[in-house]
Amino acid sequence: MxxxxxxxxxxxxxxxxxxxxxxxxxxxxxxxxxxxxxxxxxxxxxxxxxxxxxxxxxxxxxxxxxxxxxxxxxxxxxxxxxxxxxxxxxxxxxxxxxxxxxxxxxxxxxxxxxxxxxxxxxxxxxxxxxxxxxxxxxxxxxxxxxxxxxxxxxxxxxxxxxxxxxxxxxxxxxxxxxxxxxxxxxxxxxxxxxxxxxxxxxxxxxxxxxxxxxxxxxxxxxxPGSQRANFLGTGQIVKLPASVTELQTLQIFKPDGSAGYQQADPLETGVKTPDTFTDTDQAGLYAVRWAAEPDAAQPQMMFAVNLPHRESQLRPLLPEEVKSLAGPDNPVIFMEDPESAREAVLQARQGYGVWDLLLWAALLVALAEPLLASQLSKRRILRAADALNRRDLLPAANQPAA
Known part of the structure; x- marks a missing residue:
């Protein structure tokens, strides 16, 4: 020693x-x-x-x-x-x-x-x-x-x-x-x-x-245990090690002063089961205190939640990277002309009008109907005239010679 x-x-x-x-x-x-x-x-x-x-x-x-x-x-x-x-x-x-x-x-x-x-x-x-x-x-x-x-x-x-x-x-x-x-x-x-x-x-x-x-x-x-933790980013789950030999109620104070509670019950199996705290959307320092001693001079432990590293990167994203981050369920629209942004936003929010499409379809049907009827009528008239001509020629062809 x-x-x-x-x-x-x-x-x-x-x-x-x-x-x-x-x-x-x-x-x-x-x-x-x-x-x-x-x-x-x-x-x-x-x-x-x-x-x-x-x-x-x-x-x-x-x-x-x-x-x-x-x-x-x-x-x-x-x-x-x-x-x-x-x-x-x-x-x-x-x-x-x-x-x-x-x-x-x-x-x-x-x-x-x-x-x-x-x-x-x-x-x-x-x-x-x-x-x-x-x-x-x-x-x-x-x-x-x-x-x-x-x-x-x-x-x-x-x-x-x-x-x-x-x-x-x-x-x-x-x-x-x-x-x-x-x-x-x-x-x-x-x-x-x-x-x-x-x-x-x-x-x-x-x-x-x-x-x-x-x-x-x-x-x-x-x-303290949480101060040995690795880098924590907003939205990540924080594990708070739990004791199996005593009942404990933890009170976690977020950077804005609001509080959340976590409780771990004693385990009969003796297997370590840490508490988890998931409300880490705010960046800053989180103080963990015993709920029975919320006004203690020093917190039981503290941990820091930081903004993700990518938030500080100033490099423009490529279109492929944006699509990958957005995922297949969130289509991405790229606009070269800034003036078209308003129209694109309205279209993204409102979508396409179904009734407009139905009205256009009905108009096309209404325009096509007379033309189609005219074509069909002409074909029927031509077939009828052709049949009459054939009927008039048959008797002359079958008449006996003098």
Whole structure:
């Protein structure tokens, strides 16, 4: 814990003269307790709990820790030589809340060569170097590009291979072993670092990137749940994690001051079911408060809803793009002449008159009827005259010769 505590409690360099070390506010306040002292009262008021190389937890302490995370607390688990894999794996299963606090089962301890005796080139399964990380995760953004430091020099000598289950892998070594993973647990989150947080199993604490990496992890976990959410656009559904151990009624205040309510009932199955808030048509800040404490000084959590990225694009849309956005049920009319806009709008609103079409059809029928009758009469007269001519010729043709 030496490097962990030092990184998070180092005093600022610009401390004024005469100001004692105790008077200068440390970036992070850290309290240490033994695993046997874990109770609900002890955990209350803390945003983040770290389990650093803890061998096991008593059943009562494990249950209190589950309740703490389920109700919005956050947990960072780091491993070490004191960890009992069998005991940790008993934290996982359908008999535990949300399938267990541990993001994945511990399979085996993987060891690499010492820094003084590195492994041969090509033995990538044992090198222990950081090979991949989730660049889109808020806690890790910037490390792949070197903005917050490089992780290329980190060498992990020992780490546990873990079966992630439903947890999200965030960092992996060159052999594909997960080094950092995250799991949602009710209203809170759990992160597991599969190596030691100090230099017992790696040279990570000696690397320049250790301090910003640790700060980003701790800051991310210490934030309220909704503040860790990704970019939200107007009209999107916001998920508010729900606790299964207490009844809660949430009151969401929109940017214009109006309020909406969400309620989550305790679940008997222990499966995480987040509340959803759908009335996000307004851009701005939304404040979430307990309905029982609407006038509290600070909201329980806040989240921002932004206008879609496409709203700020000034590039004209092509006709094909407009038709695609409108869909087949909304025909689009393109006008080159602005003066025809009024006529096009009226036509779109009123449509075509059915009676006009029927009147035109009746007029055409009325005009065509005399012509058709005249043609038919002429044909009848011609047929009648032809028949008379044939009848007059027949007697002359059959008259006997003198």
């Amino acid at each position: 030496f490097f962990f505590r030092l990184a998070l409690t180092v005093q600022p360099e610009n401390q004024s003269e005469g100001e004692s070390a105790g008077e200068a506010a440390a970036p992070v306040l850290i309290d240490s307790i033994l695993p046997g002292e874990v109770t609900g009262q002890k955990l209350e008021g803390y945003r983040l709990v770290l389990l650093a190389n803890v061998s096991d937890l008593a059943p009562a302490a494990l249950e209190e820790l589950e309740k703490y995370v389920d109700r919005g607390g956050n947990l960072l688990i780091t491993l070490g030589d004191r960890v009992n894999p069998g005991s940790y794996n008993r934290w996982v299963g359908s008999h535990r809340l949300h399938e267990g606090l541990l993001p994945g089962k511990l399979l085996r301890l993987v060891e690499s060569a010492d820094e003084e005796n590195p492994v041969l080139e090509g033995d990538s399964n044992q090198t222990g170097s950081i090979a991949a990380l989730n660049e889109k995760h808020p806690a890790l953004a910037g490390f792949s590009e070197g903005k917050l430091g490089t992780l290329a020099g980190v060498r992990i000598r020992k780490r546990y291979e873990v079966h992630p289950g439903a947890a999200e892998p965030l960092m992996q070594d060159t052999g594909g072993i997960i080094l950092l993973m995250e799991k949602t647990f009710g209203q809170g989150r759990v992160m597991l670092f599969t190596s030691a947080i100090d230099r017992d199993w790696s040279n990570f604490p000696l690397q320049p990137a250790y301090l910003p990496w640790l700060y980003r992890i701790v800051s991310y976990l210490a934030q």
